[in-house]
Amino acid sequence: MSKITHLAGNSLAGLPLSELAPKLAVVFPNVICFTLSYFANTPGDLAALAHFKDLKKLVNGGTIKDEAWPGMLDLRDLQAYRAMKDGISDVALETLAKLKKLKSLRYGTKAPDAAAMTAFKKQRPDVKVEP
Numbered sequence: 001m002s003k004i005t006h007l008a009g010n011s012l013a014g015l016p017l018s019e020l021a022p023k024l025a026v027v028f029p030n031v032i033c034f035t036l037s038y039f040a041n042t043p044g045d046l047a048a049l050a051h052f053k054d055l056k057k058l059v060n061g062g063t064i065k066d067e068a069w070p071g072m073l074d075l076r077d078l079q080a081y082r083a084m085k086d087g088i089s090d091v092a093l094e095t096l097a098k099l100k101k102l103k104s105l106r107y108g109t110k111a112p113d114a115a116a117m118t119a120f121k122k123q124r125p126d127v128k129v130e131p
Contacts, residue, residue: 002027002028002029002030003030004028004030004031005030005031005032005033005054006031006032006033006034006035007024007028007031007033007034007035007052008034008035008036008037008061009021009024009034009035009036009037009038010037010038010062011037011038011039016041016042016045017036017038017040017045017046017048017049018042018044018045018047018048019048020048021048021049021051021052022048022051024051024052025051025052025053026051028052029052029053029054030054031052031054031055032052032054032055032056032057033055033056033057033058033059034049034052034055034057034058034059035059035060035061036049036058036059036060036061036062036064037061037062038062038063039062039063039064039065040062040063040064040065040068040071041065041067041068042067042068042071043067043068043069043070043071044071045068045071046064046068046069046071046072046074046075047071047072047073047074047075048071049074049075050074050075050076054077055075055077055078056077056078056079056080057078057079057080057081057082058075058078058080058081058082059082059084060081060082060083060084060085060086061084061085062085062086063085063086064086064092066089066091066092069089069091069092069094069095070095072095072096072099073095073098073099075099076099076100076101077101078099078101078102079101079102079103079104080102080103080104080105080106081096081099081102081104081105081106082104082105082106082108083106083107083108083110084108085108085109085110086108086110087107087108087109087110087111087112088105088107088108088110088112089112089116090112090113090116093112093116093117093119093120094116094119094120096120096124097119097120097123097124102124102127103126103127103128104127104128104130105120105127105128105129105130106129106130106131107129107130107131108131109131111131117129
């Protein structure tokens with residue numbers, strides 16, 4: 001069994017994340033951190049990451065469309081989310097606020113909408129938020 005705990009995926013395989021993640025999770029069952037360098041276009045793309053049963057941290061170096069965010073709710077044990085390039089949309093903040101185990105949120109170089117961030121912090125004062 002693989003001892004790899006950190007994994008990154010991109011679109012070079014030519015498969016959508018919804019098809020690739022279940023296959024990778026079989027080969028790398030101990031992944032706790034996944035770096036996404038994909039376009040997540042559908043909720044199924046993000047929900048597929050739930051195949052990594054020990055996933056605790058998601059680093060987004062790709063693009064997640066607003067309509068894909070509901071798929072994030074399948075990642076019930078996610079504790080940390082980090083955006084690297086596109087920042088975090090209002091829809092993303094609303095969705096992330098629903099993840100009960102989330103402890104850390106990093107929004108990267110692009111600050112989120114102030115009103116959306118205020119609403120997030122009001123709903124989830126327990127989550128550490130930083131750039």
